[in-house]
Amino acid sequence: MSYKTSPAIALRGIVIAFLIGLFVPMAAYGHWTLPPVAPPAEYGNLLINRTSEKNGVKPVTFSHWIHRQEATCRVCHFELEFSMKVNTTEITEKTNKAGLHCGAASCHDGKAAFGHDIPNCEKCHNGNISYGKEKFAEVAARLPKSNYGNKIDWARARNKRLILPLHFLTVKPSKDVKFTSKLKLDAEWPNVPPAVFPHKSHIQWLDCNNCHPDIFNIKKKTTKHFEMERMVKGEFCGVCHINVAFPLQDCGSCHPGMQSE
Numbered sequence: 001m002s003y004k005t006s007p008a009i010a011l012r013g014i015v016i017a018f019l020i021g022l023f024v025p026m027a028a029y030g031h032w033t034l035p036p037v038a039p040p041a042e043y044g045n046l047l048i049n050r051t052s053e054k055n056g057v058k059p060v061t062f063s064h065w066i067h068r069q070e071a072t073c074r075v076c077h078f079e080l081e082f083s084m085k086v087n088t089t090e091i092t093e094k095t096n097k098a099g100l101h102c103g104a105a106s107c108h109d110g111k112a113a114f115g116h117d118i119p120n121c122e123k124c125h126n127g128n129i130s131y132g133k134e135k136f137a138e139v140a141a142r143l144p145k146s147n148y149g150n151k152i153d154w155a156r157a158r159n160k161r162l163i164l165p166l167h168f169l170t171v172k173p174s175k176d177v178k179f180t181s182k183l184k185l186d187a188e189w190p191n192v193p194p195a196v197f198p199h200k201s202h203i204q205w206l207d208c209n210n211c212h213p214d215i216f217n218i219k220k221k222t223t224k225h226f227e228m229e230r231m232v233k234g235e236f237c238g239v240c241h242i243n244v245a246f247p248l249q250d251c252g253s254c255h256p257g258m259q260s261e
């Protein structure tokens with residue numbers, strides 16, 4: 001065995017040095033503080049406690065990775081009107097039992113999934129953010145991998161039909177609004193590789209109304225203050241890409257010309 005550097009390796013070294021040179025200034029852009037990311041089995045898990053403890057029951061665990069296999073964001077965040085901010089939806093024992101929120105038909109109605117009666121209370125009211133964790137490894141092993149968030153490539157899992165989440169309960173998405181254009185969103189800063197926004201991958205999960213007009217204007221490059229500093233605070237892409245969809249740490253998935261952190 002010779003330890004002399006082969007020309008191929010030397011060339012690779014030069015290429016790597018060049019790439020590092022190129023990407024160091026890029027990393028330096030990240031002077032904003034990225035929100036922390038929960039471990040994979042807890043990413044997207046919430047403790048809902050707007051009124052639970054005040055009314056003598058433990059907070060409710062809600063897991064996005066369990067539920068998004070069964071239903072798309074659209075079903076819950078458009079049809080069932082859950083807000084995309086924890087502890088802001090007025091969910092009560094009464095609304096659930098009346099067939100709203102968690103208790104909607106085809107959901108926790110006692111038929112499709114366990115209902116709102118004893119002994120099921122503690123399946124939801126357990127105050128344990130990692131409830132259901134033991135099932136996570138099996139789900140992650142079955143689905144394509146990624147390096148971020150749940151470490152599951154959900155877009156790919158959906159495209160390859162490895163999961164078939166329900167896309168509507170009662171309100172069908174309109175057939176004539178199928179907007180699949182992929183937008184190139186050039187940054188306002190010089191030398192920043194542009195972000196891309198694929199409508200196609202988003203409308204598989206969401207309704208147009210989830211984003212337009214509240215989060216984004218419906219005309220390219222017209223959303224005001226569309227910048228990373230606001231996203232890390234939970235605005236714009238950060239509405240979803242902090243807690244549920246892959247996190248902001250994955251620069252390269254939105255800016256194809258950039259390396260992820």
Ligand code: HEC
Nearest residue numbers: 048049050051052055091092093102108116117118121124
């Ligand atoms: C499928 C999940 C689920 C099940 C099962 C469930 N709950 Fe709840 N419950 C919720 C959610 C979500 C909230 C809203 C929590 C909050 O905002 O703090 C809630 C709220 C409550 C509240 C506080 C608000 C109010 O209505 O006063 C009480 C009390 C409550 N549930 C009791 C129960 C009891 C008792 C059972 C069993 C008979 C039960 N729940 C079963 C999900 C569930």
Ligand code: HEC
Nearest residue numbers: 067071072073076082084085086087088089239240243244
């Ligand atoms: C089965 C129903 C359901 C599905 C499916 C679902 N969510 Fe949620 N989501 C909820 C509930 C319930 C809450 C908490 C609402 C509250 O407490 O007011 C929530 C909260 C959120 C939050 C706020 C998190 C926080 O920390 O404040 C975001 C962001 C979110 N969801 C995004 C998504 C996205 C993106 C998808 C699709 C990939 C999705 N959700 C799918 C039910 C769902």
Ligand code: HEC
Nearest residue numbers: 177179202203206207208211216217218219220221222223
């Ligand atoms: C996940 C969020 C999201 C969803 C869902 C979404 N959009 Fe958009 N849309 C955007 C963003 C981001 C832009 C660019 C806004 C900007 O640059 O200011 C945009 C821009 C547009 C534009 C302007 C394009 C241009 O070239 O000027 C149209 C038209 C549009 N969307 C239609 C739709 C329709 C129709 C749907 C549903 C089928 C939809 N969008 C769903 C985020 C979304």
Ligand code: HEC
Nearest residue numbers: 029185186187188189195227228229237241248250251254
């Ligand atoms: C979820 C998608 C997404 C992720 C992930 C993401 N960005 Fe961005 N980024 C954008 C969008 C969209 C813009 C604004 C484009 C515009 O101005 O229209 C942007 C803009 C920028 C800008 C220009 C300055 C500014 O704030 O507008 C820089 C620099 C940047 N991103 C760096 C990063 C780095 C570094 C990471 C990883 C730590 C990252 N981005 C992760 C979507 C993303």
Ligand code: HEC
Nearest residue numbers: 154155195196197201205236237239240244245246253254
């Ligand atoms: C309302 C929620 C929501 C908003 C806002 C949102 N996304 Fe997403 N995005 C998703 C979901 C859900 C996925 C599916 C993958 C996942 O969950 O990780 C996704 C996937 C993606 C993908 C991967 C597509 C693929 O096919 O692999 C890109 C790129 C992306 N988003 C960019 C953006 C950018 C850029 C913005 C802001 C302009 C944005 N997203 C805003 C929810 C959202």
